Amino acid sequence: MSSAFKFGELSVSIFGESHGKAIGVVIDGLPGGIGIDFDAVLDFMARRAPKKDGTSTMRSEKDFPNVVSGMVDGVLTGTPLCAVIQNTDQHSADYKSVSHLARPGHADYTGYVRYNGSNDLRGGGHFSGRITAPLVFAGAIASQILESKGITTGAHILSIMDAGDERFDPVNVNAEQLKQVRSRYLPLINTDVEQQMRDVIADAAAKLDSVGGIIEYAAVGLPAGIGSPMFDGIENRISQAVFGVPAVKGIEFGAGFDVANMYGSNNNDEFCIENGEIRTRTNNHGGILGGITSGMPIVFHVAMKPTPSIARLQKTVDYTTMTEETLGIKGRHDPCIVPRAVPCIESAANLAILSYVI
Ligand SMILES: Cc1cc2nc3c(=O)[nH]c(=O)nc-3n(C[C@H](O)[C@H](O)[C@H](O)COP(=O)(O)O)c2cc1C
Numbered sequence: 001m002s003s004a005f006k007f008g009e010l011s012v013s014i015f016g017e018s019h020g021k022a023i024g025v026v027i028d029g030l031p032g033g034i035g036i037d038f039d040a041v042l043d044f045m046a047r048r049a050p051k052k053d054g055t056s057t058m059r060s061e062k063d064f065p066n067v068v069s070g071m072v073d074g075v076l077t078g079t080p081l082c083a084v085i086q087n088t089d090q091h092s093a094d095y096k097s098v099s100h101l102a103r104p105g106h107a108d109y110t111g112y113v114r115y116n117g118s119n120d121l122r123g124g125g126h127f128s129g130r131i132t133a134p135l136v137f138a139g140a141i142a143s144q145i146l147e148s149k150g151i152t153t154g155a156h157i158l159s160i161m162d163a164g165d166e167r168f169d170p171v172n173v174n175a176e177q178l179k180q181v182r183s184r185y186l187p188l189i190n191t192d193v194e195q196q197m198r199d200v201i202a203d204a205a206a207k208l209d210s211v212g213g214i215i216e217y218a219a220v221g222l223p224a225g226i227g228s229p230m231f232d233g234i235e236n237r238i239s240q241a242v243f244g245v246p247a248v249k250g251i252e253f254g255a256g257f258d259v260a261n262m263y264g265s266n267n268n269d270e271f272c273i274e275n276g277e278i279r280t281r282t283n284n285h286g287g288i289l290g291g292i293t294s295g296m297p298i299v300f301h302v303a304m305k306p307t308p309s310i311a312r313l314q315k316t317v318d319y320t321t322m323t324e325e326t327l328g329i330k331g332r333h334d335p336c337i338v339p340r341a342v343p344c345i346e347s348a349a350n351l352a353i354l355s356y357v358i
């Protein structure tokens, strides 16, 4: 199976290419009878869609999802939900002169080998970040179903190079804060750092370069006891889904890699009783113990790499002629993927969490 996952009863399958006619998603296993706020779906998807604000690709796409099955009069039928998004602003000529030159950091070469030279190279084909538009449609639906069950999720940009936002308080992060942060583009807790982040991105773009960053996600309202040990735990499903977002290179839950340098006495989260509920005083475990929710907020960080397609000249190879070449990439690329990737990460994680609660 490629570009699809099945977690329990929930399956999500994404299709299309960046410069093809359309892209889309089929979601199966959703509960019937849930009303969907379609305007809220569009708002969620608008957070990912390209914007002409200096941080994003200049490609102009509306990302409107045409629902072709699974929803009648705004209510989920419970049978496969399919949405199709037309591609409207392809500039395939940008890729013609470089079509067999492997873009360093992109999937042209690996895709060529994997698909016997038949992969669609225009705009990165099925490997393009464009394919996250249908993922975000699915994530928007997941977000509303989670919300109806009292589970709220959100993410923000934790850092882009040395421009850093505050972290979520892993113990006390709450639904109001998550809703507030995700309503912002750029999604930040401390909006004072917005200009610094924009400057870092603009500076990289001016140098014909790109930058990556870190996204922080949190989910609140999950009761204790959801998940499984070993291979089908919450961390497993979230990681599998999150790595479906192109340009993700790392994920850490709770205190993550920092645990390697802690004593047990620092890392352990002591249990306590608050208002009759079992909680922990700290949350280095990121809300997950043994693959199962503890009832504390789920918190994780994702490392996004800098956009591979940069305008600076780079050395590469033509994999059809077996010659070394110099590559100058043209086209309309994101100088930084991170702002538009925030709703993609939310979507992937929301679907993984949803798979346990439907
Ligand atoms: C929202 C989003 C936008 C992206 N925009 C670009 C882009 O404009 N140019 C580019 O080269 N890569 C872009 N990428 C990243 C590439 O698609 C990705 O690096 C490539 O497919 C290789 O996959 P990998 O980095 O996961 O190994 C984007 C990714 C996402 C999630």
Ligand SMILES: C=C(O[C@@H]1CC(C(=O)O)=C[C@@H](OP(=O)(O)O)[C@H]1O)C(=O)O
Residues within 6 Å of the ligand: 018, 019, 049, 050, 057, 058, 059, 061, 090, 091, 122, 123, 124, 127, 128, 129, 130, 131, 133, 246, 309, 331, 332, 333, 334
């Ligand atoms: C179009 C989108 O992002 C695209 C992601 C992308 C890539 O290589 O990942 C490359 C660019 O596409 P193209 O060169 O085909 O115009 C971006 O514009 C989108 O996210 O909607």
